Amino acid sequence: EFKVFRGVIDGGGVVRGLNVPGGAEMSRKKVDSLTTFVQQYGAKGLVSMQLRGEGELDSLTADDIKSPVAKFFTVEQVASLARLAGAKRGDMLLMVADKEAAANKALDPLRRELASRLELADPDVLAFVFVTDYPLLDWSETEERWTAAHHPFTSPNLEDLALMESDPAAVRSHAYDCVCNGWELFSGSIRIHQREVQEAVFQRLGISPEEAERRFGHMLEAFEFGAPPHAGIGAGIDRLLAVLLRESDIREVIAFPKTKSASDPMTGAPTAISDEQLAELHIAVTVADDDATEGDA
Structure with a gap:
């Protein structure tokens, strides 16, 4: 039993995944890059299962399963997971275990990233x-x-x-x-x-x-x-x-885009506010005295 999955499920979470057609041939480096990719969207990790070889899933053997967690699953369990995902031999399963919203948030961009990398989506189709x-x-x-x-x-x-x-x-x-x-x-x-x-x-x-x-x-x-x-x-x-312009970032179609940190390269905003402006808006800015705070504590 894979305790990571069991712990998440017992805690009210889910295990969600998707199938990567032809993913069994993907290198370890490329799979690791996908793990890094989903982590920027809040995922704690990414479990991969590559189903090598040809033929029916019923002919799958332990040697055909390439996964860092293969020892925690029986061949029958892996085959069942593959059937649920619509996978076949030569494909790869990718799974995230987390709260439902967090798992969905990570898998959505992963699915679109894979479609782009593997050229699975026709760029001329508007779906x-x-x-x-x-x-x-x-x-x-x-x-x-x-x-x-x-x-x-x-x-x-x-x-x-x-x-x-x-x-x-x-x-x-x-x-x-x-x-x-x-x-x-x-x-x-x-x-x-x-x-x-x-x-x-x-x-x-x-x-x-x-x-x-x-x-x-x-x-x-x-x-x-x-x-x-x-x-x-x-x-x-x-x-x-x-x-329509096949851009991956809306900043490419905005006249005066902000940076990722929300700063404005053209005006230099945000910048310091004068005391006169603060007074006009009836805003007071106070700085906590660390020493006094620690003493009060």
């Missing part, structure tokens, strides 16, 4: 998909509470309102995306227009009635006067141009 029924809520591990997956004004699917307290993860939203070749080109949602629905969402997000009234009272009151159902969608023009 569109319209995604609906996104989860309304996400669980924040750091804050230990439910947060809005899109924004707190996105309408839940009214069929799922009864699940808001009992099974928040199962509540679907009326949010939608138009995606092309892995790029989110348009994104939007149907907004909440009923006070009782908005208050139910606020409550699930941990916003008290008093805080909701203080921050959003004007909107909640407006809902009582018959606000019509309304929706919106926003276009990512820069992303659309990047797809």
